[in-house]
Amino acid sequence: MAISFTEENYLKVIHRLSEATSEDISTNAVAELMQTKAASVTDMLRKLADKGWVNYQKYQGVRLSPAGEKIALSIVRKHRLWEVFLVDKMGFNWDEVHEIAEQLEHIESDELVQKLDAYLGFPKTDPHGDPIPNKEGILPELAYLHLSDIKAGKNCILMGVAQDSAVFLQLLTKLNLSLGAKLAIMEINEFDRSFFVSINDAEPIFISHEVAKNILVKILA
Amino acid sequence: MAISFTEENYLKVIHRLSEATSEDISTNAVAELMQTKAASVTDMLRKLADKGWVNYQKYQGVRLSPAGEKIALSIVRKHRLWEVFLVDKMGFNWDEVHEIAEQLEHIESDELVQKLDAYLGFPKTDPHGDPIPNKEGILPELAYLHLSDIKAGKNCILMGVAQDSAVFLQLLTKLNLSLGAKLAIMEINEFDRSFFVSINDAEPIFISHEVAKNILVKILA
DNA sequence: TTTATTTTTTAGGTTAATCTAAAAAATATT
DNA sequence: AATATTTTTTAGATTAACCTAAAAAATAAA
Ligand SMILES: [Mn+2]
Ligand SMILES: [Mn+2]
Ligand SMILES: [Mn+2]
Ligand SMILES: [Mn+2]
Numbered sequence: 001m002a003i004s005f006t007e008e009n010y011l012k013v014i015h016r017l018s019e020a021t022s023e024d025i026s027t028n029a030v031a032e033l034m035q036t037k038a039a040s041v042t043d044m045l046r047k048l049a050d051k052g053w054v055n056y057q058k059y060q061g062v063r064l065s066p067a068g069e070k071i072a073l074s075i076v077r078k079h080r081l082w083e084v085f086l087v088d089k090m091g092f093n094w095d096e097v098h099e100i101a102e103q104l105e106h107i108e109s110d111e112l113v114q115k116l117d118a119y120l121g122f123p124k125t126d127p128h129g130d131p132i133p134n135k136e137g138i139l140p141e142l143a144y145l146h147l148s149d150i151k152a153g154k155n156c157i158l159m160g161v162a163q164d165s166a167v168f169l170q171l172l173t174k175l176n177l178s179l180g181a182k183l184a185i186m187e188i189n190e191f192d193r194s195f196f197v198s199i200n201d202a203e204p205i206f207i208s209h210e211v212a213k214n215i216l217v218k219i220l221a
Numbered sequence: 222m223a224i225s226f227t228e229e230n231y232l233k234v235i236h237r238l239s240e241a242t243s244e245d246i247s248t249n250a251v252a253e254l255m256q257t258k259a260a261s262v263t264d265m266l267r268k269l270a271d272k273g274w275v276n277y278q279k280y281q282g283v284r285l286s287p288a289g290e291k292i293a294l295s296i297v298r299k300h301r302l303w304e305v306f307l308v309d310k311m312g313f314n315w316d317e318v319h320e321i322a323e324q325l326e327h328i329e330s331d332e333l334v335q336k337l338d339a340y341l342g343f344p345k346t347d348p349h350g351d352p353i354p355n356k357e358g359i360l361p362e363l364a365y366l367h368l369s370d371i372k373a374g375k376n377c378i379l380m381g382v383a384q385d386s387a388v389f390l391q392l393l394t395k396l397n398l399s400l401g402a403k404l405a406i407m408e409i410n411e412f413d414r415s416f417f418v419s420i421n422d423a424e425p426i427f428i429s430h431e432v433a434k435n436i437l438v439k440i441l442a
Numbered sequence: 443t444t445t446a447t448t449t450t451t452t453a454g455g456t457t458a459a460t461c462t463a464a465a466a467a468a469t470a471t472t
Numbered sequence: 473a474a475t476a477t478t479t480t481t482t483a484g485a486t487t488a489a490c491c492t493a494a495a496a497a498a499t500a501a502a
Contacts, residue, residue: 027480040460042481059467090336103328109321115311248450261490263451280497
């Protein structure tokens with residue numbers, strides 16, 4: 001069955017929202033991420049349900065069907081592989097690739113995806129630390145923690161970010177925070193839950209709680 | 222001004238037809254290449270004229286404006302750069318890349334095109350011997366000849382093909398004909414204008430006039 | 443130079459994806 | 473339990489890109 005870019009984007013958005021909760025996804029939540037109106041979403045959900053890609057009953061919210069999940073994962077796979085390509089091969093910075101990948105993720109060619117994957121050395125994660133689903137659509141569950149949830153005194157490694165926005169990523173770059181950085185939490189300020197963190201054993205720097213919330217880490221043993 | 226994939230494809234098709242002639246391009250010619258109906262073309266030509274990308278007066282045919290020419294050339298540039306990428310980096314054969322490049326040519330990012338160009342080593346031609354327009358949209362005029370127009374006894378080098386179709390390219394591959402091959406024209410058969418040609422000094426093989434017409438060569442001094 | 447044929451345009455519709463405004467259903471608050 | 477608020481859906485339009493059928497213009501043939 002033919003699928004449009006728009007339909008692919010809806011499935012991707014529903015998938016993204018589903019990762020955060022086991023509840024059904026609301027029309028309004030989809031509308032916000034799709035940057036469209038709720039009325040348009042209602043139309044599209046009906047169409048996606050007709051095509052068998054979501055389970056939807058009006059006023060009840062929506063969930064991906066197995067078929068829809070498969071499509072969504074294949075788009076996420078392409079998005080993240082292309083992001084790796086853009087950073088590793090084309091020399092883009094991690095804050096520059098998301099918009100381009102939003103376009104490239106819709107290119108349709110299984111052979112291309114396979115060859116790209118091999119060319120990149122079968123990467124497991126994208127430039128933001130997000131896991132890349134394999135060909136079968138299996139997404140390794142990476143159990144990372146938000147820096148904001150870690151206690152003072154702990155050491156950890158920066159494994160990913162919870163947000164792709166250019167402004168956020170550029171801020172991290174300015175702070176010398178990149179994937180793989182070693183973070184030592186020196187102190188958490190009670191006043192605003194901001195952090196003093198030493199990055200790769202350098203002089204501690206100040207990090208807002210808002211930033212810490214969007215940094216994903218793994219605690220060192 | 223925003224441009225759609227469809228509009229880009231129309232401009233590309235008008236550009237292609239304009240290369241073959243200095244006459245105005247007919248509605249029907251565009252319709253055939255776009256695989257659509259003449260009535261749809263008329264609608265679109267009016268729209269493209271409104272946007273300033275073509276000069277069009279009804280019943281008079283159409284020509285690209287300078288602005289339209291620039292857009293068309295940038296799409297051709299992207300198409301051919303991506304074809305080089307697919308063959309040189311991803312390991313596709315020359316008969317497998319056209320359809321994928323038809324999709325990739327619409328990806329919008331000047332930085333990406335620039336980096337891709339550099340990554341590929343600033344190629345001058347694509348895998349089919351077609352010249353790649355530079356950033357300024359200047360297309361080196363490659364004065365190749367059709368093999369079918371060459372006299373018996375001549376030696377030449379295969380520089381390109383006049384057709385991208387997979388069946389044609391696969392046939393060439395079967396015949397051991399690829400870019401750069403040295404062709405010695407042994408004999409041209411009067412009956413059907415077919416050729417006996419020696420490829421890279423091997424035993425002469427038989428080539429139909431139809432094939433010869435679609436092979437572009439440069440004569441050796 | 444009429445008449446016939448071909449090409450192109452117009453007229454009127456369809457489909458996908460969107461919108462605004464109004465109605466209906468679900469949820470929250472008194 | 474009744475009322476108010478929020479969420480979602482329906483109704484009715486719009487735009488881009490396409491279609492078929494009919495009309496108009498251009499070109500070719502008689
Ligand atoms: Mn991204
Ligand atoms: Mn990413
Ligand atoms: Mn091509
Ligand atoms: Mn080509």
